[in-house]
Amino acid sequence: MAPDTEMRDADAIEEEKLQYNHGGVTEQELDEKYPNRPHNHSKTLPFHELLTTLFNPLLANRKKPPGAAAPRRKTGPAHMTPNEIRHSIIERFISRWRQKVGNDFYPALRLIIPEKDRDRAMYGLKEKTIAKLIVRVIGIDKKSEDALALLNWKLPGHRVSASAGDFAARCFEVLTKRPIRSKAGDLTVGQVNAMLDELSLMSKEEEQLHVFEDFYRKMNPEELMWLIRMILRQMKIGATEKTLLDVWHKDAESLFNVSSSLRRVCWELYDPELSLHGDQSQIALMSCFQPELAGFTLSSFQKLVEKMKPDPDDDVFWIEEKLDGERMQLHMAREDSGKVRFSFWSRKAKDYTYLYGSGFDDDNAALTRHLTKAFHPSIRNIILDGEMVTWDMSLDAIVAFGTLKTAAISEQKNPFSDSGRRPLFRVFDCLYVNDKPLTRYTLRDRRKALEASIQPVHRRMEIHSYTEGRTVDDIKARLSQVVAEASEGLVVKNPRSMYKHERTEDWIKVKPEYMSEYGEDLDCLIIGGYFGSGSRGGRLSSFLCGLKVDENSKKCWSFFKVGGGMAAGDYAEIYHMTDGKWKDWNAQKPPDEYIELAGKGRQFEKPDQWIKPEDSIVVAVKAASVSNTDQFRTGYTLRFPRFKSIRKDRDWDTALSVKDFFQLKNEVEQKHEDNKFELDTTRKTKRAAPKRRKKPLEIAGNEVANQYAGPDTEIFKGLTFFVLPGTNKLKKSKADLEALVKSNGGNIVQTHTVENVICIGDSRILKAASIIKGGKHNIVRAQWLLDCVEQHQIDSEAGRSKFVLPYEPCHMFHTVEDDVEMIAANVDEFGDSYTRDLTVQSLAKLCESMADIDPSASFDFYAQLESHGIDLDExxxxxxxxxxxxxxxxxxxxxxxxxxxxxxxxxxxxxxxxxxxxxxxxxxxxxxxxxxxxxxxxxxxxxxxxxxxxxxxxxxxxxxxxxxxxxxxxxxx
The missing domain is CATH 3.40.50.10190 (BRCT domain)
Structure with missing residues (x-):
C-alpha cells in the first residue's frame, strides 16, 4: 500500500472513531477497560455490503423451497443443504470483514442482530412515529395515499398492499417513488452506527427529523428499509442469533449467555483459535446474564426423585414453592466513596433499574430505598437471583403477576405506605460476592453465601424458603399443601448442582397439572385460522396449531385445532398481534415451505387462512390427552384442547417442536408403564388350565408329545416363525406353540437369522437378550398367535375377509424403535384394537384398564361429534x-x-x-x-x-x- 493511501486510510479510521462514540465512552476509556480488544486496520465496509453480501443472500436461501436442493455430495455449493449454505454465507462475510477491515466485528454484529445489542439505548421509536418522520422527510401531504399507507401500514386496503403487516417493506414501496439516490449510498458501517448512537440520545421529534433527513440524503430506498428494520429491531434475515454466534466463534454463545454483551463476544473472542478460559466464561458484575431455568417432567414422582439423588450418601433434595412473578437478577456494587449502585434485569434481559431503583438515595425507586440495611457491612458487591412478586399488604399474600408493574409504580409514588400492594424480591440464589463468581459452587454452598450476605427486609427483600425432601411422599405432601393454598406449584432442586445458564434438570418445576396426563400447558404456534359462523361469522373463530419440524426449520406440521376457551379480549389480542400477516389458503398452491398438512394432496384440515410461523404467535393450550389421527401431519392430535393464554414471553422459534412433543409423549407413556407395572405386581389372579384335545402331530418328521387342540387353518401360510423357549402367561411350552403354528400353515425354524422370521417369546432369556441387543427383530408374545386364530374363526363365521392381525402394543415383548409408532397406531388411546373383535372377556379387561381414567377425558358421544369436525366449544x-x-x-x-x-x-x-x-x-x-x-x-x-x-x-x-x-x-x- 502506498504511503499516501495508508495516510488516507488512517485518517478515515480516525474519522470513524471520532464519529462512533460507543455510547459516550471514549476510545481511551475502552482501551483501559478492554486492553486486549482488537483494532481494525481499515475503515469499516460500506453499509450497502451488509445487504448485498449478507442479508439478501440469506433471505434468498430462506425462500428456497424444500426439496429444491440437489442431493448432498462432497463438493460444490449447488449440492449443499440450506443450513450449510447459510453458514457459508455468514462465514464468507466474516472472512471478508477480517480481510478488508480487521478483527473488530462489533460494529457489524450490532447492526446484524440489533435486538441483542444492550450497549445502545432504545430509540423510543415505533412504526407510527417513524411513518410521521418519513412523511415529513419526503414532503408529502399527510392525507395523501402514500402517507395514509405508511400511517395505516397494518391495513391491506391501500393500493400498496403487498407489504401489509411489514412496516419496513411499506416504507420501501413509498420511498422508491421519491428517492434522492437510486444507487447505493457511500455510508460505512461505522458511520451508520455513529448516526444511530446520535438518534438513540434524542427524544424530540425535531431532533430525530434531522437525523432521518441525513439518512434520506445518503441512502437509497433499500438501504433505508434495512435501517428501519434495525431501528425497530425486527430484522428477520434468515439466520438466528445462535447461528451467527456459532459461526463467529465456538464459544460465542456461551459468553453471550453469561454477559448478554455483543461487545464482549466480539472483543474477547476475536481469534477463532483461542477458547474461553477460567473467569472469561463467568458472569460479571453489572452485566446481564441468561439465568438457569427449571425443566419440567411428566414422568412419575419416583423418576423425579431418582434424578435428584445421584449420590447415595447424600440423598437430600430441596423443595421450593414456585412463585407467580417475574424472574429478576439484582446486581449491587458499593463504590470506594460509599455510594451504592444497583441494576435489575429480567429473564429477557430487560433493564428494570428505572423501576426498582439505581441506589439507596434514588427518590424514584420502588425497592432500593428500602434496602439500606439489607446487606452485611462486609459485602462490597453481590449478584442475587430471584423472583419479583406482588405482595398485597392487606391480604398478607402474593397476588397475580400481572399486577407487578402497577404495584411498583404505586410504590414509587407512595414509598412508605403500609397498605396496598408493593413489589417484593424473593431471593433464592447468590451468584457473585465480593468480586468472586459462585456459579461453579454447589447450590448448597451458594445458599450459605446468600444467608451470610443479606439481612432480609420484611416484605421488601426476603430469602425464599425451602424444605428438604428424600422421598416421593415428601413431594406429594408439599404439593398438596401448595394446592390448598392456591399456589403456583413447586420447584424441586438438586442442592449438589452448579449453576447453569440454560434450562436444566437440576431444577424441575412441578405443578398440579403436570401430574395429569398432558395437563401441562403446551406452547404451540398458530399457523392457520378458520372462519366462524353465527355470532362468530366473518372472522377467524378457531385456529390451526402446529409443531416446528426442527430448530433450524421454519416449517410446521399441523397438530390440532383450538377455539374453546377464548374470550372476546383474547380474539382481539390475537387479531391485533397478527394483523396484516394472514393469507388466504390456496389449495392449488399450498404454502408447503411453511406448513405441512396431513393427506398430502387431499390437505386434511386445511385452514381458510394461514400465517407464516415467524410472523405468528405462541399460545398455551391444555388438553385431556393425546390420540392417534390421520387428519393431522404429526399423526397425533390433542383431545379436548382448550386455549389458556397467549405466550407473549415466547418467540415463534421457542415454541414446541416435533422432537419436544415426542419426548413429552414418551415420558407420559413411560409413566403409564410404571403405574401398570406397580398395579400388576399387586394383583395375583388364578387361571384354570385350559382343557385340550389330543391330536397326534409331526413337525419336521419328529413326533411331538405335546399336541395342539385348536382348529386347522391356513392363517399363517407363507410365514416363518422362531419360537423361543421360556415361560409365558399362556402356560404353553415351546412345542405347544410350534404345534399351533404348524397346524395353521406356518413354517418353523430354530434360528432368528432366517429372512423375515417372526420371533415368538415372552421371557428375557439369554437368547431373547441377544436378539434385542441386535436391534433388528421384534419379539412377539405368544398371545398374538391365539388372537390371530380366534379372529380368523370370527371372520369366517361372519363371512368377512380373513387376514393375519397387525401387531398391537399388548402383543409385543420387544419392539424395534422404527416400529413403535406404527404398532401404537393399531389401537386407540384405551388399547382397543381397530382390527380385532372384542369378546366378553376382553371387553371386561378393557373396561377394567379404563377404570382409572379421568372421567373428564373419557370417550363419549360429544367426543364422537368432535372427531367428525363438529366444534362443540362454540x-x-x-x-x-x-x-x-x-x-x-x-x-x-x-x-x-x-x-x-x-x-x-x-x-x-x-x-x-x-x-x-x-x-x-x-x-x-x-x-x-x-x-x-x-x-x-x-x-x-x-x-x-x-x-x-x-x-x-x-x-x-x-x-x-x-x-x-x-x-x-x-x-x-
Whole structure:
C-alpha cells in the first residue's frame, strides 16, 4: 500500500472513531477497560455490503423451497443443504470483514442482530412515529395515499398492499417513488452506527427529523428499509442469533449467555483459535446474564426423585414453592466513596433499574430505598437471583403477576405506605460476592453465601424458603399443601448442582397439572385460522396449531385445532398481534415451505387462512390427552384442547417442536408403564388350565408329545416363525406353540437369522437378550398367535375377509424403535384394537384398564361429534359437558347461585349435591365467601387425586357471556 493511501486510510479510521462514540465512552476509556480488544486496520465496509453480501443472500436461501436442493455430495455449493449454505454465507462475510477491515466485528454484529445489542439505548421509536418522520422527510401531504399507507401500514386496503403487516417493506414501496439516490449510498458501517448512537440520545421529534433527513440524503430506498428494520429491531434475515454466534466463534454463545454483551463476544473472542478460559466464561458484575431455568417432567414422582439423588450418601433434595412473578437478577456494587449502585434485569434481559431503583438515595425507586440495611457491612458487591412478586399488604399474600408493574409504580409514588400492594424480591440464589463468581459452587454452598450476605427486609427483600425432601411422599405432601393454598406449584432442586445458564434438570418445576396426563400447558404456534359462523361469522373463530419440524426449520406440521376457551379480549389480542400477516389458503398452491398438512394432496384440515410461523404467535393450550389421527401431519392430535393464554414471553422459534412433543409423549407413556407395572405386581389372579384335545402331530418328521387342540387353518401360510423357549402367561411350552403354528400353515425354524422370521417369546432369556441387543427383530408374545386364530374363526363365521392381525402394543415383548409408532397406531388411546373383535372377556379387561381414567377425558358421544369436525366449544348447550360442579355460596349470593346453576345445567354440566362427591371438577364460591371458608375448601380438596378447581361464581357468568368455557386461573378467588 502506498504511503499516501495508508495516510488516507488512517485518517478515515480516525474519522470513524471520532464519529462512533460507543455510547459516550471514549476510545481511551475502552482501551483501559478492554486492553486486549482488537483494532481494525481499515475503515469499516460500506453499509450497502451488509445487504448485498449478507442479508439478501440469506433471505434468498430462506425462500428456497424444500426439496429444491440437489442431493448432498462432497463438493460444490449447488449440492449443499440450506443450513450449510447459510453458514457459508455468514462465514464468507466474516472472512471478508477480517480481510478488508480487521478483527473488530462489533460494529457489524450490532447492526446484524440489533435486538441483542444492550450497549445502545432504545430509540423510543415505533412504526407510527417513524411513518410521521418519513412523511415529513419526503414532503408529502399527510392525507395523501402514500402517507395514509405508511400511517395505516397494518391495513391491506391501500393500493400498496403487498407489504401489509411489514412496516419496513411499506416504507420501501413509498420511498422508491421519491428517492434522492437510486444507487447505493457511500455510508460505512461505522458511520451508520455513529448516526444511530446520535438518534438513540434524542427524544424530540425535531431532533430525530434531522437525523432521518441525513439518512434520506445518503441512502437509497433499500438501504433505508434495512435501517428501519434495525431501528425497530425486527430484522428477520434468515439466520438466528445462535447461528451467527456459532459461526463467529465456538464459544460465542456461551459468553453471550453469561454477559448478554455483543461487545464482549466480539472483543474477547476475536481469534477463532483461542477458547474461553477460567473467569472469561463467568458472569460479571453489572452485566446481564441468561439465568438457569427449571425443566419440567411428566414422568412419575419416583423418576423425579431418582434424578435428584445421584449420590447415595447424600440423598437430600430441596423443595421450593414456585412463585407467580417475574424472574429478576439484582446486581449491587458499593463504590470506594460509599455510594451504592444497583441494576435489575429480567429473564429477557430487560433493564428494570428505572423501576426498582439505581441506589439507596434514588427518590424514584420502588425497592432500593428500602434496602439500606439489607446487606452485611462486609459485602462490597453481590449478584442475587430471584423472583419479583406482588405482595398485597392487606391480604398478607402474593397476588397475580400481572399486577407487578402497577404495584411498583404505586410504590414509587407512595414509598412508605403500609397498605396496598408493593413489589417484593424473593431471593433464592447468590451468584457473585465480593468480586468472586459462585456459579461453579454447589447450590448448597451458594445458599450459605446468600444467608451470610443479606439481612432480609420484611416484605421488601426476603430469602425464599425451602424444605428438604428424600422421598416421593415428601413431594406429594408439599404439593398438596401448595394446592390448598392456591399456589403456583413447586420447584424441586438438586442442592449438589452448579449453576447453569440454560434450562436444566437440576431444577424441575412441578405443578398440579403436570401430574395429569398432558395437563401441562403446551406452547404451540398458530399457523392457520378458520372462519366462524353465527355470532362468530366473518372472522377467524378457531385456529390451526402446529409443531416446528426442527430448530433450524421454519416449517410446521399441523397438530390440532383450538377455539374453546377464548374470550372476546383474547380474539382481539390475537387479531391485533397478527394483523396484516394472514393469507388466504390456496389449495392449488399450498404454502408447503411453511406448513405441512396431513393427506398430502387431499390437505386434511386445511385452514381458510394461514400465517407464516415467524410472523405468528405462541399460545398455551391444555388438553385431556393425546390420540392417534390421520387428519393431522404429526399423526397425533390433542383431545379436548382448550386455549389458556397467549405466550407473549415466547418467540415463534421457542415454541414446541416435533422432537419436544415426542419426548413429552414418551415420558407420559413411560409413566403409564410404571403405574401398570406397580398395579400388576399387586394383583395375583388364578387361571384354570385350559382343557385340550389330543391330536397326534409331526413337525419336521419328529413326533411331538405335546399336541395342539385348536382348529386347522391356513392363517399363517407363507410365514416363518422362531419360537423361543421360556415361560409365558399362556402356560404353553415351546412345542405347544410350534404345534399351533404348524397346524395353521406356518413354517418353523430354530434360528432368528432366517429372512423375515417372526420371533415368538415372552421371557428375557439369554437368547431373547441377544436378539434385542441386535436391534433388528421384534419379539412377539405368544398371545398374538391365539388372537390371530380366534379372529380368523370370527371372520369366517361372519363371512368377512380373513387376514393375519397387525401387531398391537399388548402383543409385543420387544419392539424395534422404527416400529413403535406404527404398532401404537393399531389401537386407540384405551388399547382397543381397530382390527380385532372384542369378546366378553376382553371387553371386561378393557373396561377394567379404563377404570382409572379421568372421567373428564373419557370417550363419549360429544367426543364422537368432535372427531367428525363438529366444534362443540362454540355451543353454549355443551360447554360444561365435562364438569361436575359443586356450589358453595353463602345465602346473600343465593340469587346469583341459582342463575349460575341453571347456566351450568343448560351447558350440560352436572351439579353435585355434596362437597364429598369425589367426581367434582369445580367448586364455585360466591363473592361474599369468607377467607376461612375458602381455606377450608382448599384444604379438603388438596388431598384428592384429581384436585378440583376452586373458582369465583363470576367464572360461570363470564363463560355464559363468552359462550365458551374460559380458563379458570383468571377467576381464582
Amino acid at each position: 355451543s353454549p348447550g355443551s360447554m360444561f359437558r365435562r364438569t361436575v360442579v359443586y356450589f358453595d355460596a353463602p345465602e346473600d349470593d343465593n340469587l346469583d347461585a341459582q342463575f349460575a346453576q341453571q347456566v351450568v345445567q343448560f351447558g350440560n354440566g352436572t351439579i353435585a349435591n355434596s362437597l364429598g362427591d369425589k367426581s367434582i371438577t369445580h367448586v364455585i364460591v360466591g363473592a361474599n365467601s369468607q377467607a376461612s371458608r375458602l381455606k377450608e375448601i382448599r384444604s379438603e380438596m388438596s388431598s384428592r387425586r384429581q384436585v378440583p378447581r376452586v373458582v369465583d361464581m363470576i367464572w360461570v357468568l363470564e363463560c355464559w357471556k363468552e359462550k365458551t368455557m374460559l380458563d379458570e386461573e383468571k377467576y381464582v378467588p
